[in-house]
Amino acid sequence: MSTTLDDNTIETTTPAWLAELQAAALKDYENTPAPTRRDEAWRYSDLSALNLDAFVEAKPVESEGRLINSSRGVEQTAAKLVFGNNALLHADTASLPAGVVVAPLDVAARDHAEIFRRYFMAQPVELGSHKYAALHKARVTGGTFIYVPANVEVALPIEVFHWVEGENASVFPHTLIICGENSKVTVLDYFQSSDNQRAFACGVNDLHLERGAKLNYVAVQNWSPTSLAFHINSTIVARDATSSALSLNFGGGFVRGESLSRLDGEGSRSEMLSINPLDGTRIVDQRTLQDHAAPGAASDLLYLNALDNASRSIFAGLIKVEEGAHRTDAYQKVRNLILSNESEANSMPGLEILADDVRCTHGATSGEINEDELFYMQARGIRKEDGRRLIVNGFFQSLLERLESAPLREYLGRKVTERLGLPVQ
Amino acid sequence: MSLEIKDLHANIGDREILKGLNLTIPKGEVHAIMGKNGSGKSTLAKVMAGHPSYEVTGGDVLLDGSSLFGLEPDQRARAGLFLAFQYPMEIPGVTIANFIRAALQARLPEGEELEAVEYYKNLYAQMDALKMPRTFTSRSVNDGFSGGEKKRCEVLQLAMLKPAYAVLDETDSGLDIDALKIVAEGVNTLRSPDTGFLVITHYQRLLNYIVPDVVHVMVDGRIVRSGGKDLALKLEAEGYDWIEKELLATA
Ligand SMILES: Nc1ncnc2c1ncn2[C@@H]1O[C@H](COP(=O)(O)OP(=O)(O)OP(=O)(O)O)[C@@H](O)[C@H]1O
């Protein structure tokens, strides 16, 4: 990290307790050794990608107007925030139901200190990136705090755009969502590069669902193809609450994703979905933990990788059924669609079961495009290359069929189609 | 103008399946092929369409005088050949609407976009004619379809793509009698002086609805008899034994 990052990045409004927390986190970052080849959590990964020397503190964005205009997602939102290089550029929260808070972190730390302190990075990061989570904690300025009070349903999605701009710029996007009892909300996070420069993104999101809450969370990641990105996620699901989290990794040169889902109450459910169209020399390295701490909970993970050119995917997932978490229903599946001989997919599914009467299924499959499917398409006049893209698109679209909301499904379907270079209707 | 199959030989692995097959389908005519299981009917259809598993070891297939060999399967389709598959493939996540749209788009010159409103209007009209619920447009191609629904979907594609020559491989199999009538009607409306059909079937019944100009009998990779509709009736009544006996006698 360049020394410019060591300047105090915290505004004068930062409360003392947060400044202390951040100072401690910086020490933690400095004292934590970088991952080595011997770390199981970094097996098959590319440690050379983790060199942070070149990255610098991001300057204020130059193209503020353009970024705000390009922050286009779904047609109607309940709230929309736009960040550029860690700074808030735009906020529209006028359509939020009463009591719902959607605020930048610094404002939330000031105005909702108690609740903020209770939840802000409260989860230990155990899937390998403790060091980078500490860096995030030390450096974070931009990010969103979303609080939905009990029994409130936010009908329209909340959207947050995180832009990075400039050569070797560093951003630390943060999303903290707290869903009160029986509340319901959909949040879309967009991570985007403003230019084609290499950037460093180190993001954390923490999702907390209280009893009976329902959260749909979507991350559309589209960093430049040479960027280094960490996305460290944790989801804590209380009794009878349901979380559905989907990440779409469209960009990034090396993307490390870590996702922890803790099923903390009886009848809780967590769905973990990921769509990864990989090409060039891009690497997506994903580590997951489905931690069943309560009985009668369900978790369902489905990660899809399509690997073209010399791209790579690494997946290591663990289903952990803790003592007493009887009647657990856990499912974990990774599917790799291999499109090129030079690509490589490593999948390491895992199970650790300390309870009885559980149903756990896990598996990883790798396969190529079915030649007969391709022939069928060609027999209709569709060119081979287009047929391949249609099949890859279909591979991803079938995952989207799980999404409950039809408009969201169609919207994300168009995004995937677009990413694959196919015409969108 | 015709689809002309000349002394066609084709292998799968080391095994020869098509052993010198000759057949000419002039535009405007409907020809039927009947033959026992394993005689090579689907092989013929797939070899013409360019399936990569088969090796052509001799002969040629000419579409309006130009050889299909040397063309990729998609080029053959765009040249005017259509194959309704005996076992249509399931393609998860690709909707029928997008699939047919891509097929039509592929036929347009570079840079030209298919007109979406017109396309849907046409698609719905064809679906209505085939009594397919419109909800099918957003279902994945053949994914979870019943046998009969798959066949209807093949005919929908045929109707949308309007090829010069269509090979229907057992499109009647698995259809109930109402569906059979609907599908036959679909084919009959496409009959025109500009279109040639090759209908592969096991059932004389189909030929009551799609009345053929010529009926061919295929035995062991060759066309061994050709005749009128009464040939199909005779096969239905007597099976294939008599032909095989006659063939042995002349051999
Ligand atoms: N991929 C393959 N591998 C091995 N043998 C094959 C393959 N495809 C076809 N064959 C063989 O070629 C022969 C002809 O098969 P084909 O499917 O053309 O018959 P058919 O006349 O269409 O039969 P049916 O009436 O049952 O549909 C059969 O003996 C079949 O087993």
Ligand SMILES: [Mg+2]
């Ligand atoms: Mg057959």
